[in-house]
Amino acid sequence: HISNNYQKWACSFPSLRGNNTLIIPIPKPGTDLDFKNISQFTNNAPEEQQQALWQEVAEKLTEELAESNAPRWLNTEGTGVPYLHVRLDKKNEFYSNYPEYANSFVNQAVEKELFELTQEEKRGKEQLRQQLIKDYQVQAKNKKLQKKLKTMEETQFEDLNNEQT
Structure with missing residues (x-):
């Protein structure tokens, strides 16, 4: 990868397993710069190369x-290789070893579950709301019908009274 991109300050390529992307600074001939970790790179690399690395990232x-x-x-977890590389991982492979990140991961999972439950609850509430509206509409129709029947009964009763008199 370096030989194909020697004119550049940084390059990227898939990891050996192909599940991650690695971005590395490319050493230039005639320089004796140690880029074995991000601290060394930040302290020793030319500004242009630092910008190129972060641009590639x-x-x-x-x-x-x-x-x-x-x-x-x-x-920049790099225990597997002796050179600086920035990793773009699709899975949380390294941070779970640290409680503060593991807790963050757990909190994210919990928040996602709560969000999904909230969405289900909203759907459930909407279904309940629709059912209540239908029930009240039926009740309202029944009341109108009852009122109509009562009016008819009263009218018939009055008609009967009028016939008898």
């Missing part, structure tokens, strides 16, 4: 989010 993240708005995890 932003572009790749934008591309992935355009494909699917599912969560992405951005990190």
